[in-house]
Structures are given as C-alpha cells and as structure tokens.
Amino acid sequence: xQVFKSGKSQLSSAATDRLHKLLDGRENFSGPSEPAQVxxxxxTEAIRPILKIVVAALVITAGLVWLNRPTPASxxxxxxxGIPISASSGEPTxxxxxxxxxxxIKGDVLTPGLVTLPAGSRVADAIAAAGGLIPSANVASINLxxxxxxxxxxxIGNAQSxxxxxxxxxxxxxATETELDSLPGVGPxxxxxxxxxxxxxxxxxxxxxxxxxxxxxPKVFANLKxxxxx
Numbered sequence: 001x002q003v004f005k006s007g008k009s010q011l012s013s014a015a016t017d018r019l020h021k022l023l024d025g026r027e028n029f030s031g032p033s034e035p036a037q038v039x040x041x042x043x044t045e046a047i048r049p050i051l052k053i054v055v056a057a058l059v060i061t062a063g064l065v066w067l068n069r070p071t072p073a074s075x076x077x078x079x080x081x082g083i084p085i086s087a088s089s090g091e092p093t094x095x096x097x098x099x100x101x102x103x104x105i106k107g108d109v110l111t112p113g114l115v116t117l118p119a120g121s122r123v124a125d126a127i128a129a130a131g132g133l134i135p136s137a138n139v140a141s142i143n144l145x146x147x148x149x150x151x152x153x154x155x156i157g158n159a160q161s162x163x164x165x166x167x168x169x170x171x172x173x174x175a176t177e178t179e180l181d182s183l184p185g186v187g188p189x190x191x192x193x194x195x196x197x198x199x200x201x202x203x204x205x206x207x208x209x210x211x212x213x214x215x216x217x218p219k220v221f222a223n224l225k226x227x228x229x230x
Contacts, residue, residue: 098119099118099119100116100117100118100119101116101117101118101119101121101148101149101150101151101152102114102115102116102117102150102151103115103117103126103148103149103150103151103152103153103154104151104152104153104154105126105127105129105130105153105154105156106153106154106155106156107137107154107155107156107157108133108134108136108137108138108156108157109127109130109131109132109133109134109137109156110130110131110132110133110134111130111131112130113130115129115130116129117129117148119150120147121147121148122144122145122146122147122148123142123143123144123145123146123148123154124144124145125148126148126154127139127144127156133156133157134157136157137156137157138157139156139157141174142156146202146203147202149205169226169227169228169229170182170183170227170228170229171228171229171230172194172198172204172207172210172228172229172230173198173203173204173230177191177192177195178191180194180195183224183227183228184223184224184227185220185223185224186220186224189215190213190215190216193213193214193215194210194213197209197212197213203230204230205230206230207225207228207229207230210224210225210228
C-alpha cells in the first residue's frame, strides 16, 4: 500500500514538472503582442466649425465655377452705312442713281421740261413722262423708238422746226440725206454712210463721232465740225 502511494506521488511530481516545462516553452516562443487600437470620437463642439468651413469652401468653389463659365460671344448688329446728302440750306438734295437718266423734252407736250426716266428709256417714254402730246402735235418725223441718254434734249413737233430754223447748223441725228449732201465735201455716197452709221449706233452722241464714218478723215471733219451739231 505504501509502495503504491509512493509511486503515485512520484508520478504526480513528474507530471507537474513536465507541465511547467511546456508552459515555459510557450512563453519563450510567443510572438510580440500587437498594440491595442483606440477609436477617438471628436466632440460635438469641434464638428460644427469643421462643417461650416466645408460649406463655405463649397460655396466659394461654386461661385468661381459660375463666374468662369464660357459665355457665347455676342455679335453686334452693324447697320448698313449710308452717306447722307443735304444741301447747305437744310433742304434735301435729289441724288440721281446710275440706273436713271434725266432728259429735257421741249415742244408739243403737256408739261415740257426735265423728266427722270429709267436708263434705257426711249423717246416715247419721255413723251409719256411729260404728260403726253398736245392734240396738234406732229410726230411723223420723230423716231419714237430712239433710245435716250442722260442729259439729252428732245424736240417734239413745232419746237423741232423752230429750233432748226434758229440754228443754221445741220443736226446729224435729224438731217436727211439731201441735207447732209449739201455739206462741203459730202456727196450722196458719204451722206448715205452718215445715215447708216446713225441708224446702226442709234444716234450721234458727239460731233467727233462723225470721224468714225468711213471716208471722213481729219481734213473733211475740220471743214464740217463748225457746220453740224447734235
């Protein structure tokens, strides 16, 4: 009985020693301990100023973005430039455009004088602009289809005969072949050429154009320029 108790006591001592060794070895090989994490919650008094600063920063940023936004470029309307023309007396001045002509019509029309017509108008248009012919007017010798030019003078009816009688020079645009034949150095053939040139070009615009008729050179023209007119 004592032997059994002695053996049991030794066994307990050996187990105890072995347990201490195991525990000592675990402590020697245990890793370094990690530091504990501490969560800090800021107080309410500190949160409010931070929120105010964030809101102010957002408002300032939005304002800068709004001010720097791209805006469409506006193109100002440009009025058509004009040049006002006024007389020194303050009254408006009539300005003739390039698509109009002014002719002086005299004789057997209701309202003789200056008339303004569109460019390319003819004698018939000038008569109509002057109110038309008087009942006794004679236009048998007038070319109503003749195209007019700016500054031209037109004689209708009796005014034409009066004007011819008062000026002894021969009108190149109205003269007959017989009248042209009476000029020095101009025979029937030359008179026919003058009339043919006049019909081709509608009329003479200056006496210098007489030199464009075949056969009329500087010498013949020098003899004729004082005897003719337009």
